[in-house]
Ligand SMILES: NC(=O)c1ccc[n+]([C@@H]2O[C@H](COP(=O)([O-])OP(=O)(O)OC[C@H]3O[C@@H](n4cnc5c(N)ncnc54)[C@H](O)[C@@H]3O)[C@@H](O)[C@H]2O)c1
């Protein structure tokens with residue numbers, strides 16, 4: 398991915414015929430935007446209407462069509478149809494209107510798309526590997542003819558807060574790779590969405606005659622891990638330099654898989670690590686809103702609702718930051734109260750249960766509060782500054798809970814992070830009403846800012862891993878590091894709030910606007926590369942660029958970004974990497 402995208406051409410795969418096939422291939426199709434010479438060269442003269450329209454005009458027309466649709470899911474479908482016809486135009490639209498379209502191609506609408514994926518699928522995209530493919534996974538990867546720089550893979554077992562959606566989870570892998578392109582400047586030819594169909598335990602899907610996956614229960618135990626191993630080995634063999642992003646794996650497997658591969662393979666789990674980095678970024682931003690410095694995070698106390706992969710990942714990562722800023726390990730653990738579906742987690746709990754391992758050091762002493770204490774009582778006792786929700790339970794932050802946070806704190810930090818919107822622990826409106834608009838608020842899915850009767854506006858920041866995963870992926874690949882370290886992720890968390898101005902902090906803004914996502918991703922990537930260099934993880938050529946300073950690094954990062962413009966299409970004898 399080291400090239401100047403703007404100077405580029407599109408090299409047509411030698412197997413592609415000229416003529417109508419060009420129009421039917423979404424990578425090469427430009428619709429009415431083929432120039433006269435291309436129409437000759439590609440054999441499409443007369444196959445498209447005579448008038449030439451530049452991409453900007455095409456985008457304006459299709460944007461108006463999309464805007465005229467009422468239902469978000471119809472907008473999603475309209476965009477997928479466009480992607481199936483003309484990828485460049487699709488990414489141009491998403492790039493130009495990211496703020497309006499992120500909620501369509503991503504949370505919350507992508508949740509509905511996954512729920513209805515069997516009915517909505519028009520044209521397959523990405524790769525599907527099922528239990529029936531065991532033994533053949535690596536050879537199947539050679540059916541994918543392009544080189545791959547990033548793979549987003551899910552096993553569909555925990556799609557957003559919607560549970561086990563089996564093969565329908567492909568929608569989430571596709572949404573995430575679209576954000577790698579739109580937000581991180583990845584070339585769409587080199588991103589690959591994948592679903593591992595290891596079965597589903599969702600009875601509705603098993604009984605659905607149109608379900609797209611293998612209708613059987615999920616693989617479990619060693620059989621499951623052997624399948625994952627076969628997939629990872631296949632990727633390492635076929636695309637040795639590709640980054641693997643694990644997405645929406647259920648907690649009992651997510652941590653185990655991450656621990657097994659994170660020191661050998663360029664990979665990360667977005668729900669554990671991407672989320673943790675974005676939440677820490679939001680907390681650093683909140684410290685600035687409170688008029689302080691990011692180091693003030695050591696003064697905070699956290700109540701976390703949810704002890705799954707997101708909750709445990711966030712807690713462990715904030716713990717690292719507290720220790721890095723001067724607390725002892727134990728002091729830092731004392732700052733957390735973690736609650737799951739059975740209430741407060743203490744040493745009275747079975748901490749050996751699957752998925753509980755990362756939570757173990759956060760379990761409270763029996764003497765603090767009884768095991769299972771409910772949220773409101775925990776808040777009364779712990780007097781937290783920050784309340785976080787990764788529980789998937791809509792309405793968990795009741796009016797009483799929010800009011801209590803507002804009583805304890807002048808400016809309570811309230812983060813209902815569960816996705817999609819239907820699972821958020823509270824809405825922005827509810828948080829604003831219960832706290833008189835004083836909350837520093839951030840939710841996983843988008844909400845509107847709330848204007849209070851006195852004219853004050855409570856900012857409804859979106860705290861979503863979208864702010865970091867494209868930049869982390871970009872930085873990791875460009876650094877040529879062989880792994881993604883905690884230090885690289887901590888650097889990503891510090892990069893995001895550095896993009897905000899003092900005025901923005903004063904207004905309660907803790908994340909930059911999403912329409913700056915390319916600049917955010919580039920800056921995250923710069924900081925990730927610098928961290929990798931500090932840790933001695935980069936080869937000589939990268940070390941040289943880093944040693945020249947941030948400007949040289951910026952130039953390097955931006956020069957690799959793919960820009961959604963049409964480029965001249967040419968033929969060559971061999972396919973381009
Ligand atoms: N904002 C983001 O960027 C982001 C990133 C990752 C995950 N998430 C969201 O976080 C949620 C959780 O993800 P996960 O992978 O950790 O899921 P999970 O299913 O593994 O964990 C859910 C946890 O919530 C707990 N829980 C259930 N009911 C509860 C209650 N009444 N009170 C307190 N805790 C309760 C469960 O015991 C479990 O520990 C999902 O909705 C997901 O979309 C958001």
Ligand SMILES: O=C(O)C[C@H](O)C(=O)O
Pocket residue numbers: 503504556557558645667668815816841861862863
């Ligand atoms: O997909 C998202 O919107 C964020 C996160 O990865 C999640 O699983 O909720």
Ligand SMILES: [Mg+2]
Pocket residue numbers: 557644645667668
């Ligand atoms: Mg996720």
